[in-house]
Amino acid sequence: MKKIFSILFLLAHFVGAQPKTLTLSKTELKDKIKGGWAGQTIGVTFGGPVEFRYNGTLINEYHPIPWYDGYLKNTMINNPGLYDDLYMDLTFVDVFEKEGLDAPVESHARAYANAGYALWHANQAGRYNILHGIMPPASGHWLNNPHADCIDYQIECDFAGLMSPAMPNTASKISDKIGHIMNYGDGYFGGVYLGACYTLAFTSKNIKYIVTEALKTIPKESNYYKCISDVIKWHQQNPNDWKKTWFLLQDKWTQDIGCPDGVYAPFNIDATINSAYVVLGLLYGNGDFTKTMEITTRCGQDADCNPSSAGGILGTVLGYEKIPSYWKMGLKEAEDIDFKYTTISLSDVYEIGTKHALLNIERNGGKILADKVIIPVQTPVEVKMEKSFEGTYPIDKQFVYKNLTKEYTFDFEGTGFVVKGETAKWASESTYNFEVELYLDGVKIETIPLPTSFKERRHELFWKYLLPKGKHTVRLKLLNPSTEHDCRINEILIYSDSPNNDSNQNIYRFGQRKPTSKS
Incomplete structure (x- = not known):
């Protein structure tokens, strides 16, 4: 036995x-x-x-x-x-x-x-x-x-x-x-x-x-x-x-x-x-x-x-x-x-x-x-399903590298965008905050504070996902320019609801389909 x-x-x-x-x-x-x-x-x-x-x-x-x-x-x-x-x-x-x-x-x-x-x-x-x-x-x-x-x-x-x-x-x-x-x-x-x-x-x-x-x-x-x-x-x-x-x-x-x-x-x-x-x-x-x-x-x-x-x-x-x-x-x-x-x-x-x-x-x-x-001893149980970036795919990357001093406008076709940039230098403890109005297709969406303190900075400056698929215009209006701080726009990522098989042809291009700007 x-x-x-x-x-x-x-x-x-x-x-x-x-x-x-x-x-x-x-x-x-x-x-x-x-x-x-x-x-x-x-x-x-x-x-x-x-x-x-x-x-x-x-x-x-x-x-x-x-x-x-x-x-x-x-x-x-x-x-x-x-x-x-x-x-x-x-x-x-x-x-x-x-x-x-x-x-x-x-x-x-x-x-x-x-x-x-x-x-x-x-x-x-x-x-x-x-x-x-x-x-x-x-x-x-x-x-x-x-x-x-x-x-x-x-x-x-x-x-x-x-x-x-x-x-x-x-x-x-x-x-x-x-x-x-x-x-x-x-x-x-x-x-x-x-x-x-x-x-x-x-x-x-x-x-x-x-x-x-x-x-x-x-x-x-x-x-x-x-x-x-x-x-x-x-x-x-x-x-x-x-x-x-x-x-x-x-x-x-x-x-x-x-x-x-x-x-x-x-x-x-x-x-x-x-x-x-x-x-x-x-x-x-x-x-x-x-x-x-x-x-x-x-x-x-x-x-x-x-x-x-x-x-x-x-x-x-x-x-x-x-x-x-x-x-x-x-x-x-x-x-x-x-x-x-x-x-x-x-x-x-x-x-x-x-x-x-x-x-x-x-x-x-x-x-x-x-x-x-x-x-x-617990038998592992599956947690609930959740998925980021559902139906959202990058299709383009545009290089800007510009200091925002007044306004900046760009057009794109897709369902979303991310604007990369920086307002804070490493280890900066500045208390100054830029204020930028974000307009989408002529409508003001929000006013966004952009700290110049590195610890409090916004990692990306602006973004929106899950927009109606089509042509859009983004306008950024800086309300309080500063002679002591920079509000830099570096790159813009464009997203759509499906992968673009030709997207590799769209990136790393300088001077093509350049966004319009006003400053």
Whole structure:
């Protein structure tokens, strides 16, 4: 009889059945949480020198990436802005610490919108929205945020997974609230998925199981699901050649239509492709920390955030103590340094993160005993489907590079436009705000404030999507010119309701179909 039960147990294990509870000693739980936070820090530090320096291309093995004793401490002190993966996470951790696990989303939104750090892409667009009264989830929606599909919440979701061990659906609920502050659609799914990977990293050392099981949280009809499924499939077909999978990804999944900086450009900060690089590194690294770091980083693009995610997930699988000593060189010296813009260090978040995990376990039906915890294991449930840039495709890119001093008018044919430009110089703390009236087809749509403070700037100056298909005229009227500040228009993207097969003939053209201007 015992033999029969043993066979049944093994069979259940191999077909993927999960136990109903997970029992960990408190020491094991904390070790895994420490591993997650330390792994993130190691990964972002390692990839920092090559962040967005290799876009659409591999970083070959002959390219050295530094790592030495003392490098972690040196980077944290002299390049603190690198650690947005950490101090963004810690903004939300701090809100939970101050207001409890039921802290309203408005508290999280205002905390990050008013924080001292500079932001880009979906985070900055969300910050601008919040500072101007557009609160979540509207602040992350693609109609209000051209960067909705960017990587931002994906690099910030780690806390949600680490405070929800073995509970992917609990992590998804946290992500639904906080991830929609700055993202929507595939950008939001990136945080849901990697957050789920963290939760499952407490339950298994099998990397393929973790990345496959976590995908159950993502709607099957989404591009995000399809892309990550491709990585898993191609790894199975080519288990010893990560570069072949990278090239397959490059061919199929690297055309960005959302992020204005990635349209018609090799630059790609989309959550989908960068998540794919995280999964590629985890699968081909197969539990080896060094291989995982090297492969994930050498995929390029967001080559610091991606190894940070992979390192955090694998660090959770291994636990702090089993991260190789080579990668922890100098870590002890850095653990008591507060991350810039915060009053929290790694040592602090090891304790705070464990505290939040214990609270979350207990409120979800788990038991906290004297020396161990019993956690209810959740079967991943798919979150609701949502899609950014539905029926919206870039068809043209026009170069302007003009300082707006009075008025600027341009015509286009399509269903939408984005005007890229800048009003703020790096690190500027100016309090001056330009005011620009936006007219569409002769009708004033809105008056838009454009801060000259870099922290408060509008990432894109103007945009509108889902317009009636046809010819349109956009007029920009500057109400308050300044002799001390520039309001620059750089590029204009044109969108329509279907891809233009001839669009490559329309871009990079100077002097053709030039917009009209009046100044």
